Amino acid sequence: MNGNLIGWHHCGKCGEVFKGTWDSHCPACAKSPLPSKKKINVHVVQGASSEIRKEFSPNLIQESSGSGQLVRIDTHKRAAGSSSSRSHSERKSKKSNRLVKFVAGWLICVGVFAGVIKWKSRSAPQVAVARTETEVSQQKKKWESENVDLFNQAYPALLQTATVLFEVVAPEALAQYCRQRPSLSSIIMNDGPKASFFKPESIELTEKNVIRPGDFPLIETIWTDKRGRNVEMVFAKEDERWVLDWESYAKSSTMPWSVFQGGDGDAEGVFRMLVRERLAEQNFSDLQMSLVFYEPSLLRGSPLGLATPEFLIDRKSRSGRMIAAALTARKENQPLMSSIFPQADPPNTARVCVKIRRSTKGEEKVFTLVEVLACHWMGIEHPGVELTDTP
Secondary structure, eight states: OOTTOOEEEEOTTTOOEEEEOTTOOOTTTOSOSSOSSSOOEEEEEOSSSSOEEEEEOTTSOOOOTTTOOOOOHHHHHHHHHHHHHHHHHHHHHHHHHHHHHHHHHHHHHHHHHHHHHHHHHHHHHHHHHHHHHHHHHHHHHHHHHHHHHHHHHHHHHHHHHHHHHTTOOSHHHHHTTBOOOTTHHHHHHHTHHHHHTOOOSOEEEEEEEEEOGGGOOEEEEEEEETTOOEEEEEEEEETTEEEEOHHHHHTOOSSOHHHHHHOOSOEEEEEEEEEEETTTTTSTTSSEEEEEEEOOOSSTTOOOOOBOOOEEEETTSHHHHHHHHHHHHHHTTOOGGGOSGGGGSOTTOEEEEEEEEEEEETTEEEEEEEEEEESSSSSSSOOSSOOOSOO
16 A cells, blocks of 8 residues: 555544545644554445545454444443343342242241141140030930939938938937038037927928039938928938938038127137128129128028128139139029029029138127138038139
8 A cells, every 4th residue: 555645534542534644643633543552453445536444443343244234332332231231130030039939939838837737726626625515415414314213212211311300309319310520419419409490290302403513422302391391401322321411401500690790709610601792793893702691591492691791802712713603603593513402592692601700809800701611501522613723
């Protein structure tokens, strides 16, 4: 190529296009258009009256000549960058999708597992309850059959004991027909004035029932004389004999309440009483119960006897829960131990056996409810009500 050949040049410094020889300087920046330290690719433009040389940076990516399109450098870089970014985003999105699917699957498995456990926990008690109800029903039918047989076998002995009972007077003689207890003769002697006034000429069995406190069978009976007076008797089998539970018959107490209340000094006594809660509807949410006890009569269905002073008792104590259970059973007409005796008791009362202390503070007498021993009047150790250990 001739060094004096005139042509069009592109300045590699400032980008100016000018006409001159190959070693001409750029008229715009006055510098050589060809960098001295870089290799330049020279492209000869064809189709002109004279050859035109155009210089390009060696770092440019040349496009195929067949495309016939010019590509901007910044656009090309952005496209490449966008492609790379899009590829990275797609890979990240795929990873995120896999993580979401894994977490969702794990949560579903946990939910299914929890549901199975909950279903089993619900179904197990239902089966247990159903089985228990079935067993109770079967046991009830078995007892009903056994109770009929038990009473039929015991009836001749019951009739004989009831007949002799009203012919004997001496406490030692009466004790032979009663269920044996420590100091039984003394108990009968204390109850003598109460029991001696009922001496019927004849007596007839009008009602009967079998109860099983602690699975020990007892026969409840109600007897009526010619004057229409009713008395209650409970019989237990002892040494192959059916004998009377004296405490239940006579409503035994250490002494009559009137005597105990009028006494002097400190003392304790055991009393078979009817209990009633004062202002039960108004004070049902109070921590303490206000109670009054009444002395019962020997005859069934008689009016309430002498009342005691008011007693306050903690509802959550054992004694409080026993009295609450007895009163609730009476109110709901579901007598404890399925007894037939409370039916004739005054409304809103319950049968209890309690220990009461009398003390003197200065010149004033103070009466304290020491303990509720039982929710019945029988001389047995069973409390008559089942309580849980929790308050």
